[in-house]
Amino acid sequence: MKVTVVGAGNVGATCADVLAYREVVNEVVIVDIKEGVAEGKALDIWQKAPINSYDTRTVGSTNDYTKTKDSDVVVITSGLPRKPGMSRDDLIQTNAGIVKQVTESIIAQSPEAIIIIVSNPLDVMTYQAHITSKLPRTKVIGMAGILDTARYRAFLAEALNVSPKDIQAVLMGGHGDSMVPLPRYTTVGGIPVTELIEEDKLEAIVNRTKTGGGELVKLMGTSAWYAPGSAAAQMVEAIVKDQRRVFPVCMKLEGEYGIDNCYLGVPVILGKNGVEKVIELQLNEDEMKLLKDSEGHVREVMSVLDRING
Numbered sequence: 208m209k210v211t212v213v214g215a216g217n218v219g220a221t222c223a224d225v226l227a228y229r230e231v232v233n234e235v236v237i238v239d240i241k242e243g244v245a246e247g248k249a250l251d252i253w254q255k256a257p258i259n260s261y262d263t264r265t266v267g268s269t270n271d272y273t274k275t276k277d278s279d280v281v282v283i284t285s286g287l288p289r290k291p292g293m294s295r296d297d298l299i300q301t302n303a304g305i306v307k308q309v310t311e312s313i314i315a316q317s318p319e320a321i322i323i324i325v326s327n328p329l330d331v332m333t334y335q336a337h338i339t340s341k342l343p344r345t346k347v348i349g350m351a352g353i354l355d356t357a358r359y360r361a362f363l364a365e366a367l368n369v370s371p372k373d374i375q376a377v378l379m380g381g382h383g384d385s386m387v388p389l390p391r392y393t394t395v396g397g398i399p400v401t402e403l404i405e406e407d408k409l410e411a412i413v414n415r416t417k418t419g420g421g422e423l424v425k426l427m428g429t430s431a432w433y434a435p436g437s438a439a440a441q442m443v444e445a446i447v448k449d450q451r452r453v454f455p456v457c458m459k460l461e462g463e464y465g466i467d468n469c470y471l472g473v474p475v476i477l478g479k480n481g482v483e484k485v486i487e488l489q490l491n492e493d494e495m496k497l498l499k500d501s502e503g504h505v506r507e508v509m510s511v512l513d514r515i516n517g
């Protein structure tokens with residue numbers, strides 16, 4: 208199995224590193240536009256292999272996509288990250304062009320690959336990659352839900368002083384401040400979270416989750432990479448090992464949840480074909496309203512992309 212990661216920056220290098228040390232595949236190719244950077248990071252990860260005891264080969268490439276030929280899965284992380292004061296949507300103009308060019312280059316070498324988008328604004332970059340690649344919607348998916356859910360789970364674990372491993376949760380909608388965490392579907396070792404935490408504390412955690420990316424941008428001057436890179440690697444692992452994991456991923460909806468032709472995060476079963484099944488939860492009225500609000504926001508940004516693409 209072969210995986211390509213495009214973008215050897217913070218998120219891409221972290222993703223490649225996790226894929227290597229967890230021995231998810233035999234070969235990871237890293238591509239970047241900056242001369243020598245992908246080669247350097249690939250060499251550095253390979254030199255870590257004797258220390259961390261793995262044998263995954265890592266190969267770097269400066270913009271030579273022939274090295275990515277016949278990749279099974281491709282993770283696209285290329286593009287600008289935001290700086291303090293910016294929203295993810297402010298990145299659209301630059302990142303749309305990058306994602307389009309990268310998707311064309313990838314498809315020319317690996318027409319059957321499954322593509323995982325990480326670049327922001329996430330939902331609309333998934334739209335860009337989907338229309339450019341012309342692949343089925345089940346094979347062009349965005350990473351956001353695993354990350355946003357992980358933030359929510361981490362905050363809950365801290366508040367309840369329990370292991371984050373025991374917190375199960377699902378989160379839907381766009382990867383922006385309008386995302387929709389679902390406390391009704393959150394459990395701690397099988398116990399509904401609402402039995403373990405006061406309503407106001409849970410609400411504060413939900414709100415912190417929604418702005419979780421911005422919190423890190425403010426602290427670091429650029430966006431997060433450890434959790435995002437690991438989350439993308441977890442999606443790759445689910446696909447290449449056909450694990451049929453249940454994760455929220457961003458994809459084009461075609462009628463699910465009463466939403467058509469919009470790219471949003473929904474829970475799915477992820478396996479060797481990409482999205483094996485979309486899971487349709489019975490949302491209540493309040494949850495559905497939040498999802499619709501999120502849809503409205505993503506649709507606005509989708510129409511900006513339509514204008515950029517002419």
Ligand SMILES: NC(=O)C1=CN([C@@H]2O[C@H](COP(=O)(O)OP(=O)(O)OC[C@H]3O[C@@H](n4cnc5c(N)ncnc54)[C@H](O)[C@@H]3O)[C@@H](O)[C@H]2O)C=CC1
Pocket residue numbers: 213214215216217218219238239240241244284285286287288289298302305308309324325326327329350351354382429430431432435
């Ligand atoms: N979906 C999510 O949950 C998350 C998304 N992101 C997004 O991921 C993207 C990457 O973030 P970072 O890795 O922190 O940025 P970074 O600046 O560290 O790395 C981006 C890399 O992309 C490369 N690049 C730019 N144009 C390229 C092209 N045409 N071909 C190949 N490589 C190209 C750059 O040279 C750079 O090395 C950003 O758009 C960021 O907003 C970041 C975190 C979470």
Ligand SMILES: O=C([O-])CC(=O)C(=O)O
Pocket residue numbers: 288289295327354382419420421423424430431435
């Ligand atoms: O906040 C950002 O710009 C990067 C991102 O999507 C995240 O960390 O959730």
